Structures are given as C-alpha cells and as structure tokens.
Amino acid sequence: MSRKIDITVSVNGTSYARTIEPRLLLCDFLRQELGLTGTHVGCEHGVCGACTVLLEGRSVRSCLTLAVQADGLEVETIEGQGTQQALGRVQQAFRDHHGLQCGFCTPGFIMAITDLLRHHELESDEQIRVALSGNICRCTGYQHIVAAVRELARERGPLP
Incomplete structure (x- = not known):
C-alpha cells in the first residue's frame, strides 16, 4: 500500500x-x-x-x-482561457482562422501557443511551425493554425 x-x-x-x-x-x-x-x-x-x-x-x-x-x-x-460567451484571444484566433476540426488537439495547441506568445518572438511562419512541432494535429494540415498564430504574433499584446 x-x-x-x-x-x-x-x-x-x-x-x-x-x-x-x-x-x-x-x-x-x-x-x-x-x-x-x-x-x-x-x-x-x-x-x-x-x-x-x-x-x-x-x-x-x-x-x-x-x-x-x-x-x-x-x-x-x-x-x-475563456468561456463559450467570451473566448480568450488564442481561442478566438483559432475560431476566426478555422484552426480546428475535430478539436481533440485544440486545448493542447491553445495552451502551447499561449506560452509561445508570452515568451518567444515568432516572426515567420517557419518559426511558428518549429515552435508548434511538439503538437500533433491529424485533421487540419496546420496552415490555419499557423495563420491564427501569425495574427496573434502581429498584434502581440498582453495575454491572460
């Protein structure tokens, strides 16, 4: 025991x-x-x-x-990170850019992206792809996820 x-x-x-x-x-x-x-x-x-x-x-x-x-x-x-009525910034970007399909990987991506945006410069799609290489999505092909992160990196401001 x-x-x-x-x-x-x-x-x-x-x-x-x-x-x-x-x-x-x-x-x-x-x-x-x-x-x-x-x-x-x-x-x-x-x-x-x-x-x-x-x-x-x-x-x-x-x-x-x-x-x-x-x-x-x-x-x-x-x-x-947010609610159904008030999505967090990363969640909203995923929604706006259609960064999810089945949604299984989405929570992990959102948490990883939150960390990345708080602590790292992401100046190119290549940097974004490398930074997110530890998260696997079997549905989206990643392009929409990269677009969401690109938008967030451009408008960088305080994340919760």
Missing part, C-alpha cells in the same frame, strides 16, 4: 487541496480529481501535445508530469 501525499495546487486561479497517490499524473489529477476534462490525453507518452497545460506559465506535458510536482504551483488549463 502506498502512502498518500497532501498537495495544494492553484488551477486557473482557484486553490485546491487534495490527498493523492504520489504516482498520480497531472492530467489525471486535473481530469479525475478536479473534473477539468478539457485537458485531453492522447498518446500518454508526451509526443502528441494534447495534454499540454501551463505550469508556472510554461507549457508542460501533463501526461509526463506528476501531480505532486505541481504542489504549491499555478497550473493553467484550457478552462481558464
């Missing part, structure tokens, strides 16, 4: 205290413990990027991150 650990994690600005198994993955913590199912689990090997969330403002693969590693830290998920 494994010993459980108490953690406190801030997710999208709300603090949560839970007692968990030390081996619980961050994606499972978000989905099972908190009911935040917007973080999708795809490959479970850190390859596809569908599970991307922000930990202290930087993108991480939540399928490779233990929940205990987020103890005392801030996690941002797709649920914190």
